[in-house]
Amino acid sequence: MNKKTNIYFASDFHLGSPNEKESLLREKRIVQWLDLIKNDAKEIYLVGDIFDFWFEYKHSIPKGFSRFIGKIAELTDSGIPVHFFTGNHDMWMFDYFEKELGVTIHRKPIKKQFDNKTFYIGHGDGLGPGDYGYKFIKKVFANKFCQWLFARLHPNLGMSIAKFWSNKSREHNNDIKQFLGEEKEWLVSYCKEILKQEHVDIFIFGHRHLPIQHPINTSAYINLGEWMNDYTYAKFDGEIVELFTFGKS
Secondary structure (H helix, E strand, C coil): CCCCCEEEEECCCCECCCCHHHHHHHHHHHHHHHHHHCCCEEEEEECCCCECCCECCCCCCCCCCHHHHHHHHHHHHCCCCEEEECCCCCCECCCHHHHHHCCEEECCCEEEEECCEEEEEECCCCCCCCCHHHHHHHHHHHCHHHHHHHHCCCHHHHHHHHHHHHHHHHHHHCCCCCCCCCCCCHHHHHHHHHHHHCCCCEEEECCCCCEEEEEECCEEEEEECCCCCCCEEEEECCCCEEEEECCCC
16 A cells, blocks of 8 residues: 655636536546545645635535545545635535545644655735725625525525626636736735744645646745636645646656
8 A cells, every 4th residue: 555645736617617517527627636636645635716606505515526426525535634625606615525425624824744744735815915896895795684684595596696707706716827926916925924924835725727836935836727728736744835737746
């Protein structure tokens, strides 16, 4: 058996988008990736926007994604810790995955120590300067009363509204597929503010939909990209973090 020494990170699968056919093809590819890494994975971090929309009603969840959900159950049953971060598209993930699949849910960025490296991990939405409109909307969506109101909608209506909003949100936030420079990349600015307060070796975020490895003094900012076009993920082998594209050597 392979020794499980690697820690894997991926984000922005956006399962459910843009339609069932394309989402299913992506889902199967993600399951293939999970099958590949399970042999040497010490832990797996799925860093937000795994679903294009997710809302847990009291007695129902969005239909579909059975291959992916089943694979996550297989991984956790085999003893591999799996971490889910809520993103701006799936912030209404409550306790189903924790209770049913045994995953750990993170709703805010976390710090972790892996070997001799300090990691700062989060989805990335609403961090750094700017984007004040979204920051206000996020507070509304995170409000318990607003969640209660949405749960009163019939799932057919609720999911239709949510799909429309998700499409608009993705089009607005993730259409610039090039690095804009340190001053215009909000997550780089956020990393710099954190580094004024404490030491971090590796920052890992999603949300930006652009695979990035960028040095910040002696630290590094890594953005995981997305799986609608790039199929990128990061691996930490105990010494270094690298970005890879699934399907490319």
